[in-house]
Amino acid sequence: MLTGALVRLRALEPADSEAMWRWYHDPEVGRWMDAGPPISLAQNMEKGQNRPRNTFEQMQLGIETLEGQKFIGYVALGDTDFVRGEAVLQSVAIGDPGYRGGGYGTDAVRVISRYAFEEMGLHRLMLWVVADNVRAVQAYKKVGFVEEGRRREAFRARGKRYDYLMMGLLEHELK
Numbered sequence: 001m002l003t004g005a006l007v008r009l010r011a012l013e014p015a016d017s018e019a020m021w022r023w024y025h026d027p028e029v030g031r032w033m034d035a036g037p038p039i040s041l042a043q044n045m046e047k048g049q050n051r052p053r054n055t056f057e058q059m060q061l062g063i064e065t066l067e068g069q070k071f072i073g074y075v076a077l078g079d080t081d082f083v084r085g086e087a088v089l090q091s092v093a094i095g096d097p098g099y100r101g102g103g104y105g106t107d108a109v110r111v112i113s114r115y116a117f118e119e120m121g122l123h124r125l126m127l128w129v130v131a132d133n134v135r136a137v138q139a140y141k142k143v144g145f146v147e148e149g150r151r152r153e154a155f156r157a158r159g160k161r162y163d164y165l166m167m168g169l170l171e172h173e174l175k
């Protein structure tokens, strides 16, 4: 179920923590995300040892290539509301720069979306993305997400303000 054309999604392991720490501090990865303050590698390794177990309400999965099983990024789905049949795609990142722009991010979004609809029985997914994050917006659109709203000037980075787009995907719209 969690296998796509290019990637497989799997639970995160403590051994993934070092790569995630590097990605967390990579300005290319964090450019359009809400950044926290710097954390030490030791703190991140500790966090990796005590990661909460994934649930249908909140999960974070590693993205690895089908070919060669290389750990290249992560995706998170959460805030699941089974009464409304909705969850939030909270983040997706291809941390390994060698794999950005190669279709891996789009595939990961497609795989987690299909899992949400087919395995979790959800009806819709939603997400927030900075409107200027063209690569991410394009990846989401390719999977079928459409713009549903705009939070004007709600994201601030390097002294500038940007709009957030709210995007949504219905079960039957998944491409």
Ligand SMILES: CC(C)(COP(=O)(O)OP(=O)(O)OC[C@H]1O[C@@H](n2cnc3c(N)ncnc32)[C@H](O)[C@@H]1OP(=O)(O)O)[C@@H](O)C(=O)NCCC(=O)NCCS
Binding pocket: 028, 029, 030, 032, 033, 090, 091, 092, 093, 094, 095, 099, 100, 101, 102, 103, 104, 105, 106, 107, 129, 133, 134, 135, 136, 138, 139, 142
């Ligand atoms: C957003 C992200 C997950 C997309 O994954 P990806 O593997 O790089 O994207 P894909 O290769 O699947 O490409 C998506 C589309 O964007 C286009 N694209 C790629 N690089 C681009 C760029 N620099 N500018 C504009 N469009 C670009 C691609 O052409 C592709 O569309 P196409 O197939 O129609 O040509 C990845 O770039 C990333 O991790 N970015 C940093 C973290 C981030 O911003 N995450 C999203 C917010 S939480």
